[in-house]
Amino acid sequence: MKKTLTTLAAVAAIAVAGIAADASAKEWGKGSKIKIATEGAYAPWNFTDSAGKLVGFEVDLAADLCKRMEVECEVIQQAWEGIIPALQAGKYDVIMAGMSITEKRMEVISFSRAYAATPAVFVVTTGNKSAGFKTAVDALTLEEIDAAEKTALDAVVKEFKGKTIGVQISTTHENFLREYLGKDATIKTYDTQENLDLDLQAGRVDAALASASYWVPLLASDKGKGMVMVGPGMTGGPFGNGVGAGIRKEDKALNDMFTKAINASIADGTSKKLAVQWFGFDASAK
Amino acid sequence: MSEWISLLTWGDAGWGDEMVRGALWTLLLATVAFVLGVVIGSLGAGAKLSYLPPLRWLGQGYTTVIRGVPDLLVIYLLFFGGNQAVMAIARSLFGYDGYIELNAFTIGAIALGTVSGAYSTEVIRGAVLAVPAGQIEAARACGMSGWLLFRRILVPQVARYALPGLGNVWQLTLKDTSLISIVGLVEIMRSASIASGSTQKPFVFYVSAACLYLVLTAGSNRAFGLAELWANRGVRRV
Amino acid sequence: MRFELFAEYFPALLAGIPMTLKLAGLSLFIGFFLAVVLAVLRTSGIRPLEAFVRSYVYVFRGTPLLVQIFLIYYGTGQFDFIKESFLWPVLREAYWCAIIALTLNTGAYTSEIIRGGIESVPWGQVEAAKACGMNVWLRFRRVVFPQAIRQALPGYGNEIILMVKSTSLASTVTLLEITGIARKIVSQTYAPLELFIMAGAIYLTIVFVITRAVDMLENRLSPDLMARRHVKNAAERDIASVH
Numbered sequence: 001m002k003k004t005l006t007t008l009a010a011v012a013a014i015a016v017a018g019i020a021a022d023a024s025a026k027e028w029g030k031g032s033k034i035k036i037a038t039e040g041a042y043a044p045w046n047f048t049d050s051a052g053k054l055v056g057f058e059v060d061l062a063a064d065l066c067k068r069m070e071v072e073c074e075v076i077q078q079a080w081e082g083i084i085p086a087l088q089a090g091k092y093d094v095i096m097a098g099m100s101i102t103e104k105r106m107e108v109i110s111f112s113r114a115y116a117a118t119p120a121v122f123v124v125t126t127g128n129k130s131a132g133f134k135t136a137v138d139a140l141t142l143e144e145i146d147a148a149e150k151t152a153l154d155a156v157v158k159e160f161k162g163k164t165i166g167v168q169i170s171t172t173h174e175n176f177l178r179e180y181l182g183k184d185a186t187i188k189t190y191d192t193q194e195n196l197d198l199d200l201q202a203g204r205v206d207a208a209l210a211s212a213s214y215w216v217p218l219l220a221s222d223k224g225k226g227m228v229m230v231g232p233g234m235t236g237g238p239f240g241n242g243v244g245a246g247i248r249k250e251d252k253a254l255n256d257m258f259t260k261a262i263n264a265s266i267a268d269g270t271s272k273k274l275a276v277q278w279f280g281f282d283a284s285a286k
Numbered sequence: 287m288s289e290w291i292s293l294l295t296w297g298d299a300g301w302g303d304e305m306v307r308g309a310l311w312t313l314l315l316a317t318v319a320f321v322l323g324v325v326i327g328s329l330g331a332g333a334k335l336s337y338l339p340p341l342r343w344l345g346q347g348y349t350t351v352i353r354g355v356p357d358l359l360v361i362y363l364l365f366f367g368g369n370q371a372v373m374a375i376a377r378s379l380f381g382y383d384g385y386i387e388l389n390a391f392t393i394g395a396i397a398l399g400t401v402s403g404a405y406s407t408e409v410i411r412g413a414v415l416a417v418p419a420g421q422i423e424a425a426r427a428c429g430m431s432g433w434l435l436f437r438r439i440l441v442p443q444v445a446r447y448a449l450p451g452l453g454n455v456w457q458l459t460l461k462d463t464s465l466i467s468i469v470g471l472v473e474i475m476r477s478a479s480i481a482s483g484s485t486q487k488p489f490v491f492y493v494s495a496a497c498l499y500l501v502l503t504a505g506s507n508r509a510f511g512l513a514e515l516w517a518n519r520g521v522r523r524v
Numbered sequence: 525m526r527f528e529l530f531a532e533y534f535p536a537l538l539a540g541i542p543m544t545l546k547l548a549g550l551s552l553f554i555g556f557f558l559a560v561v562l563a564v565l566r567t568s569g570i571r572p573l574e575a576f577v578r579s580y581v582y583v584f585r586g587t588p589l590l591v592q593i594f595l596i597y598y599g600t601g602q603f604d605f606i607k608e609s610f611l612w613p614v615l616r617e618a619y620w621c622a623i624i625a626l627t628l629n630t631g632a633y634t635s636e637i638i639r640g641g642i643e644s645v646p647w648g649q650v651e652a653a654k655a656c657g658m659n660v661w662l663r664f665r666r667v668v669f670p671q672a673i674r675q676a677l678p679g680y681g682n683e684i685i686l687m688v689k690s691t692s693l694a695s696t697v698t699l700l701e702i703t704g705i706a707r708k709i710v711s712q713t714y715a716p717l718e719l720f721i722m723a724g725a726i727y728l729t730i731v732f733v734i735t736r737a738v739d740m741l742e743n744r745l746s747p748d749l750m751a752r753r754h755v756k757n758a759a760e761r762d763i764a765s766v767h
Contacts, residue, residue, distance in 0.1 A: 041480075051298045079390070079470040089373075170711040178712075188698045189708065191468070194483025195598065199698075201486065202601025204616055223486050354685075354731035355724040356692035358703060363724070366716035457585075464588035468696070475590060482598065489599035496587045496595065503586035 026093075028253040030070045035092035036062050036245075040077040041192070044217050044278040045098035048077070057278035058096040061115060064270050068261040084109060087246060093254060094247055098213075100172050100240035110249045112258035114242025114285040115271060118213035119233030120173055122160070126226050128206060133159050133230040142176075142237025152232050153180070159231065160185050166196045166205035173209045175238040200227065216280045242285050293481075293490055301481040301491065308477030309498045315394055315473060316460040316502075322399030323459065324452065327406025334411050345407065352404035357462055364397040365469045394466035402459040409451030413444040446517040453510035457503055464499075474498050529718045533709050537722055540702035541730070547619075547691040547701060551626035552684060558627065559634030564664075566639050577635070584632035590693055592629060597621040597697045622694040630687055637679040641672030674746050681738035685731050692727075702726055 026032075038046040038058055046056040054075055066073035078086060080097070087095055087109060101111045119139065124130045135152035145153065161184040167174045169189040177187050188205055190196040193214065200208045212233055218224040245262075247255045262285075265271040271284040294302040333345030352360065368388055376382045388396075417440060425435045467475035478495035482488035566577040584592070600606050600615045614620045645668050653663045695704030706723040710716045 049298075169707070174711070189711070190698065191696070192479070192483060195479075198482070198486065198488060198598050198601055202598075202616075203607065204601070204618070351724075351728065354689075354728040356689040356703065356727055358692045358695075359706075359720050359724050359727070362707075362716065363720045366720070461588040464590040467590075475588070475594075478591075479594070487602060489595070489602040492591055492595040492599050496583070496591050499587045499591065500583065 026251070028251065028257060032071045034066065034071050034073050034094060034254070036073055036075045036094045036096055037078040037083060037087065037092040038062075038075055038095075039080045039083065039097040041080070042098050043214075045213065046096070057116070057274055057283075058098065060274050060278070061265070061271060062096055064265055064274070065258065065261040068264055069257050071257075084246070087248060093251065094245050094258070096245050098211075098243055099246050101242055101244045102172065102240040105246070108249075109246050110252075110255055111244035111246055112255055113262055114244045115262045115265070116213070116275065116283050117235065117242035117285045118211045118279070118283045119235045120176065120209060120239050121212045121215055121229045121233050122156075122165075122207050122209050122231045123200065123215055123219070123227050123229050124207045125200060125203065126228050130159055130163075130207060130230055131228055135232045138232055140232040140234045142234060142239065156231050157181060157184060160207060163206040164188060164204075166190060166199055166208045168193045168196060168210065171210075172239045173211075176234070177209060179238055197223070212281075213279050213283045217278070220280055289487075290490055293485060293487060294494060301477070301485070304472075304477045304481060305474065305491070305494055305498065308472055308474040309502065311391075311471065312460070312463045312473040312498075313502060315391060315398070315463050315466060315471065316456070318395040319398035319402055319463070320456050320459045322395060323402030323406045323455065324410075326399060326403030327410045327455075330403060330407030331410035331414060334407065335414060349404045349407050352401055357398075357401050358465055358468070360401055361394075361397040361465050361469065364400070365393055368393050368396065390466065390469050390471040393469060394463070394471050398459055398462055398466065401462060402455050405455045405458060406452065409448050409455060410444065412451065413447035414440065416447045417443045446521075449510070449514050449517050453507070453514075456506060456510065460502055460506065461499065526715055526718055529713065529715050530722060533713070533719060534722060536709060537702060537705055537719070537726060540700060540705040541726065543699065543701040543704075544688065544691050544730070547622055547626060547694055547699075548684075548688045551623050551630055552687055554623075555627045555630035555634055558631035559638055562631060562635035563638035563642060566635060567642055581632045581636060584629055585636075589625065589629050589690055590696065593622060593625040593693055593697060596625045618694075618697045618699050622691075622697060622699055626687065626690060626694075629690070630683060633683055633686075634680065637676045637683060638672060640679065641674075641676035642668055644675045645671045677738065677742050677745060681735065681742075684734055684738065688730055688734065689727065 028034075038054060038056075040046055040048045040054050042056075044056050046054065046058045049055050054077060059075055062073060062075055075096075076092060078092070078095075078097075083095055083097060083099075084105070086092065095109075099105070099111075101114060105111070122130075122133075124133075135155050137148050137152045140149050140152050140156075142153075157180055160181055164186040165177055165181065166188045167177055167190070169191060174187070174189060177185070181187070188199075190199070193210060196205070196208050196210075197218070199205050207230075212229070215224075215227075215229055219227055219229065245258050247258065262271070266284060266286070272282050275282050275284040292300065294300055294305070296302045330345050330348060333341040334349070336342055336345075372388060421439055421443075422435065425439045430438065463473055464475040467473060467479060470476070472480070474495050478491040482491040485491075562577050562580065565573045566581075568574065596615070597618060600611075600621075606612060606615065615624075649667055649671075650663060653667045658666065691701055692703035694701055695707055698704070700708065702723050706719045710719050713719070
């Protein structure tokens with residue numbers, strides 16, 4: 001549920017310059033060595049602890065999936081900007097970095113089935129006028145909107161009209177704000193979610209929009225003191241269709257292996273267990 | 287105050303070691319970039335002083351563009367365009383079509399080297415012009431070849447004249463390393479940013495970052511002072 | 525390269541020029557007065573004041589501007605007593621945080637430039653002015669300052685250019701000046717090279733115009749030195765122009 005591709009920047013540049021190095025499809029099966037890239041800065045999905053180790057939901061899930069596929073995996077850290085071009089160029093084989101499955105990304109890479117799905121939610125400080133804001137429906141899917149959902153969406157737009165809303169740059173959340181509140185609200189974009197949190201706490205923005213998977217653990221911790229989630233949880237449309245593993249288009253066999261392993265992990269409840277452990281609620285895909 | 291100390295302790299609990307490690311990266315990056323800059327600067331000065339007009343234009347164009355464009359933009363451009371450029375060169379020159387990744391450090395060093403190279407060019411050019419023309423003529427009259435003249439007459443004096451200016455370029459490069467945090471190298475600024483995000487105590491960590499930079503600039507200031515003394519050891523003092 | 529982007533987004537980038545110029549202009553304006561005060565204190569002969577100015581200059585020249593901006597922007601938000609004080613309406617705005625950081629920064633650099641100018645005025649002139657019965661203020665206004673400014677102008681021209689370039693850092697605290705707008709468009713078009721090249725060209729043009737203006741001003745302020753300067757200055761300024 002995060003950033004659209006800043007990354008695509010580089011992709012576009014490569015494509016246009018016509019110098020993309022295409023790694024040809026490899027053979028995949030039991031015993032393969034697979035390199036998985038993650039960002040290492042998007043807790044609790046994936047982050048770096050103060051000892052410098054990669055940890056998080058996706059790191060644990062990757063270990064589980066690799067065991068199921070009977071392959072050897074190495075999880076490496078890669079900056080978000082550039083994570084897709086480096087996949088295409090063959091630096092690693094899979095991306096598991098809280099990356100939402102969106103049409104735009106599907107133009108350049110393929111995705112396994114979704115392994116997590118978390119709605120986007122607004123957060124404000126408890127002292128804010130919007131602190132009690134609620135809509136009649138809790139979950140809002142931005143595809144095939146029915147009447148009740150339309151009312152809720154209108155309420156969201158009305159609530160944040162004229163406000164300043166912060167969001168991390170190049171994310172699906174930014175896309176949503178530009179599409180639905182671009183004319184009515186002031187949108188401030190931040191390099192990192194953490195800088196946005198600082199400004200929300202400081203009162204420089206009225207509200208922040210990000211994934212529930214990010215908010216729930218944060219709000220439960222000390223750092224989330226004085227912040228509260230408001231309005232409906234939103235999915236679909238600009239937010240994409242869940243979070244999946246990004247894989248090169250030509251590696252169809254690898255994609256199938258991941259999809260199968262994810263299905264198995266969902267079926268026996270492992271992914272749910274990991275999700276509850278890291279997010280504090282079941283953010284796994286169904 | 288005790289809160290500061292606990293935030294900045296060594297080890298897994300505190301951020302002291304991360305900050306100091308960041309400082310070492312800053313120092314290493316600045317050093318590599320500075321040396322690269324001096325190399326580029328020497329070539330640039332040579333180009334600008336050349337009797338071949340195209341070389342002069344090239345040198346002039348380089349310094350004008352770099353000195354007229356924010357360093358941040360130069361870094362963005364190299365960060366986004368650097369990898370592709372290197373891969374394109376590797377492919378066309380060596381027929382190599384595998385993946386080449388320039389890591390944040392390499393890109394940072396190239397970017398900062400390009401920036402500091404422009405300033406070094408001006409400093410070195412000024413230093414070359416400061417060598418009295420009579421000395422060159424005298425060396426020629428003594429029958430020195432071009433290379434000998436360059437080595438014995440030009441280089442020692444240019445180094446001495448250029449030292450104060452290069453000291454300034456070093457300071458500039460050292461401070462510019464903070465911009466590389468934006469492309470992800472975990473130097474001082476990035477460490478401070480990660481730590482303040484993680485603890486929500488930005489003030490503590492940015493003040494610590496400022497102190498680390500002060501230590502680095504003060505220390506290197508002294509080193510350049512000593513180097514100047516050394517370089518001027520044979521010069522009569524008034 | 526997608527050349528059609530140049531035409532499409534150039535106007536949007538041009539719209540960032542006023543913000544860039546406002547940031548640079550306002551902080552240079554306030555920073556100049558700050559610098560004059562600092563330079564006068566620095567040459568005042570009063571020890572504690574001199575020491576204060578020295579350390580102020582030292583800190584601001586010895587640390588990156590980015591740290592200063594982040595410290596003022598994110599650092600101040602950490603404290604409730606600041607958030608409850610009269611300062612908050614100002615510090616709340618990214619715009620004013622950037623102005624404050626840029627002003628304090630240019631103040632430090634400019635004060636050194638002006639100090640160099642003040643110290644270049646021959647002591648004999650000050651003595652002569654004293655002998656004519658001028659008081660401190662009159663001496664400063666009629667003898668020292670006009671000459672100091674003339675001497676300091678080339679260095680100050682460089683400072684102006686550096687400030688225009690420095691404003692690009694304001695984009696890191698959410699301000700939409702030229703660089704900020706370029707970054708925003710990049711996040712939507714995925715075309716960093718095209719956008720950043722355009723932004724660079726805009727800065728280059730601004731810098732070019734400023735360089736020309738400063739040259740003209742220099743020639744007006746000291747026409748007597750014009751011929752000499754053209755020979756001498758090139759090399760000297762090149763050495764001095766580095767921060």
